[in-house]
Amino acid sequence: MEKKELKIPNLDAIDKTMPFDVPEGYFDDVIKQIVAQTTAPKAQPIKRTLINRLTVAIAACALIAVLIGTLLFAWGQRQKTEILLQEDYYNQIINEGVSEDMLVEHILANR
Amino acid sequence: MIEKDQKKLLEQFQNEATKAAAFSELVKTSHEKLYWHIRRIVLNHDDADDILQNTYMKAWNGLSSFRGESQITTWLYRIATNKCLTFLTKERMKNITSSLDAEDILLRKMEGDAYFNGDEAQKLLQEAILTLPEKQRIVFNMRYFQEMSYEKMAEILNTSVGALKASYHYAVKKVELFLKEN
Numbered sequence: 408m409e410k411k412e413l414k415i416p417n418l419d420a421i422d423k424t425m426p427f428d429v430p431e432g433y434f435d436d437v438i439k440q441i442v443a444q445t446t447a448p449k450a451q452p453i454k455r456t457l458i459n460r461l462t463v464a465i466a467a468c469a470l471i472a473v474l475i476g477t478l479l480f481a482w483g484q485r486q487k488t489e490i491l492l493q494e495d496y497y498n499q500i501i502n503e504g505v506s507e508d509m510l511v512e513h514i515l516a517n518r
Numbered sequence: 519m520i521e522k523d524q525k526k527l528l529e530q531f532q533n534e535a536t537k538a539a540a541f542s543e544l545v546k547t548s549h550e551k552l553y554w555h556i557r558r559i560v561l562n563h564d565d566a567d568d569i570l571q572n573t574y575m576k577a578w579n580g581l582s583s584f585r586g587e588s589q590i591t592t593w594l595y596r597i598a599t600n601k602c603l604t605f606l607t608k609e610r611m612k613n614i615t616s617s618l619d620a621e622d623i624l625l626r627k628m629e630g631d632a633y634f635n636g637d638e639a640q641k642l643l644q645e646a647i648l649t650l651p652e653k654q655r656i657v658f659n660m661r662y663f664q665e666m667s668y669e670k671m672a673e674i675l676n677t678s679v680g681a682l683k684a685s686y687h688y689a690v691k692k693v694e695l696f697l698k699e700n
Contacts, residue, residue, distance in 0.1 A: 418693065421643050423663070426636025427557055433567075434550055441545050441571055445578035446538035 528586050541581070545574060548591055551664075552598055558659040559602040561628040561644065569605055573598040588673055595674045599656060606652055621648040646696035650689050657682055658689040 500510055530540035552573065557566040576597050577584075584593060610620040625648055628634050629641070636644070647655055656675070660666045661682075668679045675682070 418643075418662075418690070418697070421639045425554070426634060426640040426644070427554075427561075427563070427631075428633040428635050429553075429563060430633065434553070437553075437567065437570065438542075438545055438549060441549065441574045442538075442542045444571065445574055446541055 524586065524590055527590065528584075531581050531584070537581070541578060544577075544590065544594075548594055549574075551591075552594055555595060555660070555664065556598050556602055558663055559599075559656055560605060561624050561634075562631050563633040565605065565627075569598065569601045573601050576601070592670065592673045596676075599674060602656070603652060624648060642697065642700060643693070645700070646693040649696055650692055654685050654689045654692075657685045658693070661686050662690075 497510060501507065527540050527544065530536040549570065553566060553570050556569045556573070557563065560566050560569060573594065577594055580597075584590070588596075606620060609623065613620060613623055625645060628644060647658060650658060653675070657671065660671050660674075661668075668682050671677075671682050672679045677685075
């Protein structure tokens with residue numbers, strides 16, 4: 408059985424009314440705020456469909472292919488330039504009166 | 519809330535078409551009491567307003583997990599009380615380097631609050647209540663001011679009725695002692 412509640416003169420002497428207040432119209436406004444914050448529809452995240460994923464994958468592959476192509480083309484161009492420069496160098500040596508046999512011997516010795 | 523109403527509300531929460539309207543109804547019927555429960559703990563209007571809004575936000579997000587094992591208002595009170603306790607812990611951490619303790623800061627905030635209109639005796643009573651440990655303070659407020667039944671308090675605070683009665687008894691003694699000394 409519940410005992411009788413404690414009665415304390417000092418506590419009873421104090422007015423039990425609410426010592427706190429709220430801004431005017433607060434309870435009406437806060438309902439609107441809470442309802443707006445909670446129940447308002449949220450922006451839908453972009454759905455990653457299979458088609459979207461395939462498109463992204465194809466685009467990525469195309470980009471990689473272009474990059475590899477560019478690198479290979481640049482590398483080929485460089486090689487071609489190097490060969491041409493080397494031929495020019497040998498022609499120049501021949502023009503200066505060095506025999507082809509001596510030139511072959513020189514190339515073989517420097518390999 | 520009557521059990522029949524609660525059942526109807528829970529059904530509405532399960533239906534996407536009626537969920538928002540049902541929640542809006544719940545806010546309308548519970549927000550004022552819940553605000554005063556929070557305000558009694560944190561004392562300051564702005565803090566109470568923040569906690570109230572966060573409470574409903576959490577309730578909205580957790581609606582799908584609410585199984586109706588307790589009254590929906592009890593569930594809201596439980597969320598609000600936990601939010602208040604978290605707030606008080608954060609306030610304590612924020613002012614860890616301050617010479618004032620968290621209760622002094624709460625008291626100062628209350629005194630500076632434009633929405634506190636209590637007289638000297640009421641201010642003294644709040645000071646007395648602030649001398650109590652946090653959980654005991656909540657018990658005191660719920661019983662003394664809100665006149666809540668021990669059974670409902672037990673559900674909200676997840677404690678036994680016996681422990682709550684003892685806690686309230688000691689709280690009243692401490693408040694009485696403070697008032698006598700001051």
